[in-house]
Amino acid sequence: MTSPVGLMRPEHRPSRHLNDLLEAFSGDLVLIDGPSAADPVLSGVAVGSAEVEPGDLFAALPGLRTHGARFVDQALSAGAVAVLTDEAGADVVRGVSTEVPVLVTRAPRELLGAVSAWLYDHPARRLVVTGVTGTNGKTTTAYFVEAALAAEHGSTGMIGTVELRVGDRTVESPRTTVEAPVLHGLFARMVQEGITACSMEVSSHALALHRVGGLQFDVVGFTNLQRDHLDFHGDMEGYFRDKARLLAPDQARRAVVCVDDPWGERMAREAQVPVDTLATRSTTTTEADWRVSGAEVGLDGVGSTFTLTGPGGVAVRATSPLPGLVNVSNAALAVVMAHRAGLTLERAVESVGRAGGIPGRMERVVERDGTWPLCLVDYAHTPEALALALDSVRPITPGRLVVVFGSDGDRDRGKRPLLGEAAARGADVLVVTDENPRSEEPSSIRAAVLEGVRGVRPGLADVHEVAPRAEAVRFATGLAGSQDTVIVTGKGHEPTQEVAGVFHRYNDRDVFLETVRAASTTSAENDE
Ligand SMILES: CC(=O)N[C@H]1[C@@H](OP(=O)(O)OP(=O)(O)OC[C@H]2O[C@@H](n3ccc(=O)[nH]c3=O)[C@H](O)[C@@H]2O)O[C@H](CO)[C@@H](O)[C@@H]1O[C@H](C)C(=O)N[C@@H](C)C(=O)N[C@H](CCC(=O)O)C(=O)O
Ligand SMILES: Nc1ncnc2c1ncn2[C@@H]1O[C@H](COP(=O)(O)OP(=O)(O)OP(=O)(O)O)[C@@H](O)[C@H]1O
Numbered sequence: 001m002t003s004p005v006g007l008m009r010p011e012h013r014p015s016r017h018l019n020d021l022l023e024a025f026s027g028d029l030v031l032i033d034g035p036s037a038a039d040p041v042l043s044g045v046a047v048g049s050a051e052v053e054p055g056d057l058f059a060a061l062p063g064l065r066t067h068g069a070r071f072v073d074q075a076l077s078a079g080a081v082a083v084l085t086d087e088a089g090a091d092v093v094r095g096v097s098t099e100v101p102v103l104v105t106r107a108p109r110e111l112l113g114a115v116s117a118w119l120y121d122h123p124a125r126r127l128v129v130t131g132v133t134g135t136n137g138k139t140t141t142a143y144f145v146e147a148a149l150a151a152e153h154g155s156t157g158m159i160g161t162v163e164l165r166v167g168d169r170t171v172e173s174p175r176t177t178v179e180a181p182v183l184h185g186l187f188a189r190m191v192q193e194g195i196t197a198c199s200m201e202v203s204s205h206a207l208a209l210h211r212v213g214g215l216q217f218d219v220v221g222f223t224n225l226q227r228d229h230l231d232f233h234g235d236m237e238g239y240f241r242d243k244a245r246l247l248a249p250d251q252a253r254r255a256v257v258c259v260d261d262p263w264g265e266r267m268a269r270e271a272q273v274p275v276d277t278l279a280t281r282s283t284t285t286t287e288a289d290w291r292v293s294g295a296e297v298g299l300d301g302v303g304s305t306f307t308l309t310g311p312g313g314v315a316v317r318a319t320s321p322l323p324g325l326v327n328v329s330n331a332a333l334a335v336v337m338a339h340r341a342g343l344t345l346e347r348a349v350e351s352v353g354r355a356g357g358i359p360g361r362m363e364r365v366v367e368r369d370g371t372w373p374l375c376l377v378d379y380a381h382t383p384e385a386l387a388l389a390l391d392s393v394r395p396i397t398p399g400r401l402v403v404v405f406g407s408d409g410d411r412d413r414g415k416r417p418l419l420g421e422a423a424a425r426g427a428d429v430l431v432v433t434d435e436n437p438r439s440e441e442p443s444s445i446r447a448a449v450l451e452g453v454r455g456v457r458p459g460l461a462d463v464h465e466v467a468p469r470a471e472a473v474r475f476a477t478g479l480a481g482s483q484d485t486v487i488v489t490g491k492g493h494e495p496t497q498e499v500a501g502v503f504h505r506y507n508d509r510d511v512f513l514e515t516v517r518a519a520s521t522t523s524a525e526n527d528e
Helices: 004-008 018-024 068-077 087-096 108-119 138-153 180-192 204-208 236-247 262-270 325-340 345-353 383-396 415-426 442-456 469-479 508-527
Strands: 030-033 044-046 056-059 082-085 102-104 128-133 157-159 163-166 169-172 197-201 217-222 252-258 275-279 290-297 304-309 315-320 363-366 374-377 401-405 429-432 463-465 485-488 496-499 502-505
Touching: 004 163, 004 169, 004 180, 018 102, 018 108, 044 108, 044 180, 056 068, 056 108, 068 082, 068 087, 082 087, 082 108, 087 102, 108 180, 128 138, 128 236, 128 325, 138 157, 138 197, 138 325, 138 345, 157 180, 163 180, 204 236, 217 236, 217 325, 236 252, 236 262, 252 262, 252 325, 275 325, 290 325, 304 325, 315 325, 315 345, 325 345, 325 383, 363 508, 374 508, 383 401, 383 415, 383 485, 401 415, 401 469, 415 429, 415 442, 429 442, 429 469, 442 463, 469 485, 469 508, 485 508
Parallel strands: 044 056, 056 082, 082 102, 128 197, 128 217, 157 197, 217 252, 252 275, 275 290, 374 485, 401 429, 401 485, 429 463
Antiparallel strands: 030 102, 157 163, 163 169, 290 304, 304 315, 363 374, 496 502
C-alpha cells in the first residue's frame, strides 16, 4: 500500500493566492484578521490539525465534541498559512496568534467542499463520478459500478469504506466518505494520473456534514433505507432527509432510485433531479422505469441471473457475481447507474456480471471441501441486512447454518435485540460475540443481543456466548461440520477492532484462515 498521505493529495500541489480565494467567495467569506498585506500562497487544505501540511489552509470547524480552532497552534506549527473558521473559532484563534490570516464564514463546513474544489481547480469536473447512498449495499454496488466504469474508462478511482484507490494504488480508508479536502485532493490526484472515472460511496454522515460539498455527481444511486445510525440522525425522518440531500441539483445531475421500500418511493417522488426508478424484488408492486424479473439464485452460491426490463420494453438477461437476492438488487442498480453514466446497456450488464469479489461482502474465505464448512465473512450489521444475508446463505447450506455476530458499542442501542431476533430466526446455531465495543462494557452489549434471541428461542437452544471475537470464530469453525456454513457478520473487511478507545489489529478473514491453517498443521504433525 502507498503511504496514505501520499495518495490523498495531488503530486503537483496547487498554488493559489489567499486574495483570489477571497475574491472567488466574496459573498461568503471575510478576512477578519492577520497582517493586511499578507497574501499567502495556499497549496492545500486540511480539516484535522494532524493532517496539516506546510502551505495549507486549516479549516477549524465547530464539531460535535470540540472546536477545531482549539488546535490552531498545532496547525500553525505544522505549517498552516491561513485559517478558515466561524466567529466562535476566530475568537479562539485570535487568542493564539495575530500573525495568521483568518477567514470567517457563518458555517465553514458548508463552504469547505466548494473551497477545496476551487483550490484544486475543480478536478471532479474532469471525471465521471458516480455515488451510491442507502443503508445497505453501498459498498457492493459501488464496486459493481466501478467494474463497469473500468470496462469503459480503463483505470479508475474508488472512494469508499474499504479503500481509497487511485488507479492500481490503494490505501485503507479512514471512513466511508472522507472529508471534503481529502475528497477533492483525491480527485486532483486522479486527474493528474490520467484517470477519467471514479466510483464512490456516500454515507448519510457525509451528507449531513457536507463532506461531498463542491461536487456534482454525474449519477447517484439509492439502495434502500433501513434502521441504522439513529444515534446520529435522531429518527428515520431525519435519516431520510439527510440522504435526500444527495438528490438535489447542486449534488447530482441524475439519479437511479430503488423503489423496493416506501422510503425509496418517497425518495423518487421528492427528488429534485431526473430519476430512473428501479424495482428489484418480485414483491415490489410500485410502477418503475426498470424492473427485475425471473431472478434465479445460483445454487452454487456464486451468482444469480435475472432479467432487467427498461424503458420502451428493452430487456436484457444479467448476472450478479455475488450470492443472494440482495446482490441481484445491487447488480441491477449498478447496471442502470453505469448505463446512465454513459455505457451501453450491454456493456454495463457484461462488466457488472464479471465484477470480482469484494472484501468482507459475502466473501468466501474457506470453501466447503469434505473437511471444512463453507466459511463466509459478511458486513451485515442491521437487522434487515442480517436476515437477508442468512436467507441468501440458506440455499447453499446442506447442513446447519452457524452465525457469529454481535453489535457495536456507542452506536444505536435499539438494534441490538433486533439483531438477536434476526439471527435466531435465520440461523440454526448462534455464537454471540463482540463487534466494536468501543467505550461500552462488551458483556452488556451481548446481553442486549441475547435478550432479542430469547424472544424467539426462550431456552437458548444452540445459542453460545463466546468472547473475544477471535475465540468465537474459532469456536464456530470447530463445531461446524463440512455440510454446515459458518458466516461471521458485522465487521466485514475491517482491519481493526475498537475496544475501550484502542484499535487492535483484527480481521475476521484472517482468523478463519489461521484456524484452518493451525488445524491442518496439527493434523499433519499427528500424521508424522
Ligand atoms: C459523527 C461524525 O461523523 N463526526 C465526525 C466529525 O466529528 P465532530 O464534528 O464531532 O468533530 P470534533 O471531534 O468535535 O472535532 C471538531 C474539529 O476539531 C478537529 N480536531 C480535533 C482534534 C484534534 O486534535 N485536532 C483537530 O483539528 C476535528 O478535525 C474537527 O474538525 O468530524 C470529524 C473530523 O473529520 C470526524 O473525525 C468525525 O467522525 C467520527 C470519528 C466518526 O466516527 N464518524 C463516523 C460515524 C462516520 O462518519 N461514519 C460514516 C459511515 C457510517 C456508515 O454508513 O456506517 C462514514 O462516512 O465513515
Ligand atoms: N441491497 C441490499 N439490501 C439489504 N442488505 C444488503 C444489500 N446489499 C448488501 N446488503 C447486506 O448489507 C451488508 C453491507 O453491504 P455493503 O457493505 O455493500 O453496504 P454498505 O451500505 O456499504 O454498508 P456500510 O455503510 O455499513 O459500509 C452486506 O454484507 C449484506 O449483508
